[in-house]
Amino acid sequence: MPTLNFKGKPFVQNYHLSAPYHELIPKKDKGLSDKPKLDDNLIVHGDNLKALKALLPTYAGKVKCIYIDPPYNTGNENWVYNDNVNSPMIQDWLGKVVDRDDLTRHDKWLCMMMPRLKLLREMLQDDGSIFVSIDDNEDHHLRMLLDEVFGEDNFVATIGWQKKFSRQSDAKWFSDTYEFILVYARKKESWKLNLLPRTETQNARYTNKNNDPRGPWSPDNLVVKTYSADYDYPIKTPGGRTVTPPSGFCWRVSKQRFEELVEENRIWFGETGNNVPRLKRFLSEVQEGLVPITLWLRDFAGDTQEAVREVKNLLQTEKFDSPKPVKLLTRILEVATDKNSIILDSYAGSGTTAQAVLALNKEDGGNRRFILVECEDYADKITAERVRRVIRGVPKAKDEDLKKGLGGTFSYFELGKPIEASGILSGKNLPSYLELARYVFYTATGQDFDEKKLDEKRSFIGQTKEREVYLIYKPDVEYLKKTALTLDAARSLGPLNGKRRLVFAPAKYLDQDQLAQFRIDFSQLPFEIYKLAG
Ligand SMILES: C[S@@+](CC[C@H](N)C(=O)[O-])C[C@H]1O[C@@H](n2cnc3c(N)ncnc32)[C@H](O)[C@@H]1O
Known part of the structure; x- marks a missing residue:
C-alpha cells in the first residue's frame, strides 16, 4: 500500500504509546451531576492527546462512533481558535516531540493528527466507526493518513456536505460550497450502517x-x-x-x-x-428505511449559516466561528449509533455533538452518551455552557424540547499532572490512589478499569479472568519508603479463589516460596508496571 511520508513522522508514529498518562481532575461546579464520574456524559478540558490517553483505561474499545472536526489548517489565524498548527500549544508539543524546525504547515498538521488518530482508533468498538470533517486544505493527506491508521480496507465513504448555499461572488476561483466527511470503520466487516427514517x-x-x-x-x-x-x-x-x-x-x-x-x-x-x-x-x-446517500444537502444536514445561528441563539454574547449544525451531527448519529452508544468528539468546539446526542435521546428515548474534549479556555464558557443550557432549557428556543430542556447530566474534568514512573520514584507529583489504580490496572492487564470494584482498604483494584490485581500505595513519600508486601499484607488479601494475584507495592519482604503459597506475582512500583503490558 502506498504510504504518506512527512517530516516528523518517525517521531510521532508511536508517540501515542509513550505519551504520559495524566490525572483527570473532576470539577463539580462546572458539570451538571451530583457527583462527577467517568461513566457520565463527559466534557474534558485539555489537549486531546493527553485527554484521550487519560480516558483510554476507561473507554478503550467502548466507543461506537467518533466524530471529529479538527482544524482544517487553512492558515487563517483570526478565528476564536487557531485553525492551523501554529497555536502555542501545538508549537510547544511539536518542539518537544519532533524537535525540528524545517516542518511545513502540512508536516506539522500531520504530526499533530497522527498520534491522536491512533488513540482514537483504540477507543473504538469493533463495530464502531469514525467520521472526520475536512476540506480541500488537508483532505488528500488525511485520506492517506486514515488509510494508514485504520487500514485502507476499512474506508467506507467520503460524504460531500453542502456547507453553503449562496455563491461567494468575491471568490478568486471557484466559490466552494461543500466539504467532506471521511468515514472509516474500525472493522468494516463488523460494521453496519443504519437505514435512515423515511420522511x-x-x-x-x-x-x-x-x-x-x-x-x-x-x-x-x-x-x-x-x-x-x-x-x-x-x-x-x-x-x-x-x-x-x-x-x-x-x-x-x-x-x-x-x-x-x-x-x-x-x-x-x-x-x-x-x-x-x-x-x-x-x-x-418498501424497506423500513432509506439507504443513506453520500451527498448531504442542506435540507438534509443543515449548513454553516444554520450552525452559526444555533450557537448565537443559545449563547448570545459568546462567539464561535466554525460550528457544525446540529442536523449534521444528528444524521451521523442516526446512521452510525444505536440507543446505547457512546459518542466521542475530541475537537468539541461549541459542543454541537453533545446537543445532537441529547436531542436524539429525547426524541427516541435513547441512552447515548457523549465524551467531548476541548483544549481552549472556552471549554467552560462555550462548550460546557452550551450543554448546560440545552440540558436546563432555553426559554427563547422555537423548538419545544429545547425550550423545556433536553435533560441529562454531565461531568466536567480537567487534566492534572502527568503520572510518570520517575515521579513516583522521586516522590514528586505523586498521583492519587484512584488515578494510579486506574493506570496500573489498565497498563498491566490491558483491560478496562472499573472504579466501582475498587476496595482501597483491601488494596484491591480489580480482576480479570485469570488474576486479581492489588495495589499497596499511598501518595505519601514517607509511607512509600517504609511500606512493603509483608506476610500480614499477603494474608489480608483474603482467601484464595483459584486466581493468581498480581500485587503492586514499593517493596516485598516475602521469599519465592511464600509468594507461591499465596499465588502472588509481585510487581515493584514504579518500574514493573509495564511488566505484563503488551
Ligand atoms: C472546527 S472546531 C470544532 C467545531 C465543532 N464541531 C462545533 O460544532 O462547534 C475545532 C475545535 O478543536 C479544538 N482543538 C484543536 N486542537 C485541539 C487539541 N489538540 N485538543 C483539543 N481540542 C482541540 C479547537 O480549539 C476548536 O474548538
Missing part, C-alpha cells in the same frame, strides 16, 4: 388511486433497459390498446409473471385503463 415527503409519494385494501402505493416503471427478447412481448390493456416496450427496451418481468401480477391487482393501467402498465409498489412493502 413525510417520501411517504406522501404513495397514494391509493384505486382504494386498494393493501394501502397506499406508488407506480413504478415496468420497462427496463437490459434487453432480453423473452421479456419483449405485447400487452393488451383493459381498455383494449396493445402496448409494447420502446425499441431496445423490454419489460421487467416475464409474460407469465406479468399475468400473475395482473391477477394479484399489482399492475396499474392508469385511470382510463389504457396507459402503459406500471407496477404498484406498496408503502407497506
Whole structure:
C-alpha cells in the first residue's frame, strides 16, 4: 500500500504509546451531576492527546462512533481558535516531540493528527466507526493518513456536505460550497450502517388511486433497459390498446409473471385503463428505511449559516466561528449509533455533538452518551455552557424540547499532572490512589478499569479472568519508603479463589516460596508496571 511520508513522522508514529498518562481532575461546579464520574456524559478540558490517553483505561474499545472536526489548517489565524498548527500549544508539543524546525504547515498538521488518530482508533468498538470533517486544505493527506491508521480496507465513504448555499461572488476561483466527511470503520466487516427514517415527503409519494385494501402505493416503471427478447412481448390493456416496450427496451418481468401480477391487482393501467402498465409498489412493502446517500444537502444536514445561528441563539454574547449544525451531527448519529452508544468528539468546539446526542435521546428515548474534549479556555464558557443550557432549557428556543430542556447530566474534568514512573520514584507529583489504580490496572492487564470494584482498604483494584490485581500505595513519600508486601499484607488479601494475584507495592519482604503459597506475582512500583503490558 502506498504510504504518506512527512517530516516528523518517525517521531510521532508511536508517540501515542509513550505519551504520559495524566490525572483527570473532576470539577463539580462546572458539570451538571451530583457527583462527577467517568461513566457520565463527559466534557474534558485539555489537549486531546493527553485527554484521550487519560480516558483510554476507561473507554478503550467502548466507543461506537467518533466524530471529529479538527482544524482544517487553512492558515487563517483570526478565528476564536487557531485553525492551523501554529497555536502555542501545538508549537510547544511539536518542539518537544519532533524537535525540528524545517516542518511545513502540512508536516506539522500531520504530526499533530497522527498520534491522536491512533488513540482514537483504540477507543473504538469493533463495530464502531469514525467520521472526520475536512476540506480541500488537508483532505488528500488525511485520506492517506486514515488509510494508514485504520487500514485502507476499512474506508467506507467520503460524504460531500453542502456547507453553503449562496455563491461567494468575491471568490478568486471557484466559490466552494461543500466539504467532506471521511468515514472509516474500525472493522468494516463488523460494521453496519443504519437505514435512515423515511420522511413525510417520501411517504406522501404513495397514494391509493384505486382504494386498494393493501394501502397506499406508488407506480413504478415496468420497462427496463437490459434487453432480453423473452421479456419483449405485447400487452393488451383493459381498455383494449396493445402496448409494447420502446425499441431496445423490454419489460421487467416475464409474460407469465406479468399475468400473475395482473391477477394479484399489482399492475396499474392508469385511470382510463389504457396507459402503459406500471407496477404498484406498496408503502407497506418498501424497506423500513432509506439507504443513506453520500451527498448531504442542506435540507438534509443543515449548513454553516444554520450552525452559526444555533450557537448565537443559545449563547448570545459568546462567539464561535466554525460550528457544525446540529442536523449534521444528528444524521451521523442516526446512521452510525444505536440507543446505547457512546459518542466521542475530541475537537468539541461549541459542543454541537453533545446537543445532537441529547436531542436524539429525547426524541427516541435513547441512552447515548457523549465524551467531548476541548483544549481552549472556552471549554467552560462555550462548550460546557452550551450543554448546560440545552440540558436546563432555553426559554427563547422555537423548538419545544429545547425550550423545556433536553435533560441529562454531565461531568466536567480537567487534566492534572502527568503520572510518570520517575515521579513516583522521586516522590514528586505523586498521583492519587484512584488515578494510579486506574493506570496500573489498565497498563498491566490491558483491560478496562472499573472504579466501582475498587476496595482501597483491601488494596484491591480489580480482576480479570485469570488474576486479581492489588495495589499497596499511598501518595505519601514517607509511607512509600517504609511500606512493603509483608506476610500480614499477603494474608489480608483474603482467601484464595483459584486466581493468581498480581500485587503492586514499593517493596516485598516475602521469599519465592511464600509468594507461591499465596499465588502472588509481585510487581515493584514504579518500574514493573509495564511488566505484563503488551
Ligand atoms: C472546527 S472546531 C470544532 C467545531 C465543532 N464541531 C462545533 O460544532 O462547534 C475545532 C475545535 O478543536 C479544538 N482543538 C484543536 N486542537 C485541539 C487539541 N489538540 N485538543 C483539543 N481540542 C482541540 C479547537 O480549539 C476548536 O474548538
